[in-house]
Amino acid sequence: MRTTARRDGDSYVLNGAKAWTTHGGHADFYKVMARTSDDRNGISCFLVPAGTDGLSADPPERKMGLTGSATATMRFDDVRIPANRRLGEEGEGLKIALAGLDSGRLGIAAVACGLAQGALDAAVAYARERETFGKPIIEHQGLAFVLADMEAAIQSARAMTLHAARLKDAGRPYSREASIAKMVATDNAMKVTTDAVQVLGGYGYTRDFPVERFMREAKVMQIFEGTNQIQRMVISRSLAKDNNGSIS
Numbered sequence: 001m002r003t004t005a006r007r008d009g010d011s012y013v014l015n016g017a018k019a020w021t022t023h024g025g026h027a028d029f030y031k032v033m034a035r036t037s038d039d040r041n042g043i044s045c046f047l048v049p050a051g052t053d054g055l056s057a058d059p060p061e062r063k064m065g066l067t068g069s070a071t072a073t074m075r076f077d078d079v080r081i082p083a084n085r086r087l088g089e090e091g092e093g094l095k096i097a098l099a100g101l102d103s104g105r106l107g108i109a110a111v112a113c114g115l116a117q118g119a120l121d122a123a124v125a126y127a128r129e130r131e132t133f134g135k136p137i138i139e140h141q142g143l144a145f146v147l148a149d150m151e152a153a154i155q156s157a158r159a160m161t162l163h164a165a166r167l168k169d170a171g172r173p174y175s176r177e178a179s180i181a182k183m184v185a186t187d188n189a190m191k192v193t194t195d196a197v198q199v200l201g202g203y204g205y206t207r208d209f210p211v212e213r214f215m216r217e218a219k220v221m222q223i224f225e226g227t228n229q230i231q232r233m234v235i236s237r238s239l240a241k242d243n244n245g246s247i248s
């Protein structure tokens, strides 16, 4: 992290850039992590109002999906904010960021379950209606088994997501479970939405049906809030340490 926040009297002055800012250019406030010193614990957190002098957004990224939410690089060019806009103490930024990630991962897992369910619902509706070789395609075992695997993948993802959410509600450690839920639910959503396109055949590949969009939307969830490779790192590191206080 190279964006800096330099203390100057009753203010901080921020300089640098942040790529991939969700709602960049549209938000009213930005929660910004910046370096207040060079050491390992030198990251602090600030709340920067939109419209502050020196704060600007690049043009939004041209994405394959998630078009309802702009994503842009934010630039900080001598952005001066009052010191009371710092959230937490100096040096607590990383702790604040990591705490947000666990619940963020649960949120993504839940969204992935809903997306996959939407894809399955569309696929089942189509498979009941579309007939080939004299019967609805849902009655061809080869296709029916694809639908069965989709249902199993969704139920597994939902169960894992609810397990992690229950740990959170109970005030118990849930970092590892949030990573597992995020990884399983988004990998399953990618598979389920891709299979939904297959179930609809040629129409699945058109914009006349929603499943091609579901497939595009699923992809980003394997990438943001920590890629699924990073989730595997989190999970394997927690195994290397201890059982993280989790239920297994």
Ligand SMILES: Cc1cc2nc3c(=O)[nH]c(=O)nc-3n(C[C@H](O)[C@H](O)[C@H](O)COP(=O)(O)OP(=O)(O)OC[C@H]3O[C@@H](n4cnc5c(N)ncnc54)[C@H](O)[C@@H]3O)c2cc1C
Binding pocket: 019, 020, 021, 022, 063, 066, 071, 220, 223, 224, 225, 226, 227, 228, 229, 230, 233
């Ligand atoms: C639509 C969208 C919205 C986003 N919104 C936000 C946001 O609001 N805030 C925010 O901070 N970020 C946001 N991001 C950024 C997102 O979190 C990153 O893109 C993501 O974490 C991956 O980082 P990267 O793009 O730098 O990929 P890289 O880190 O360059 O990774 C490239 C590939 O290498 C793999 N890789 C990297 N390191 C390792 C490793 N050590 N071991 C194994 N594999 C590895 C990755 O898994 C990936 O497959 C958003 C991204 C997108 C696409």
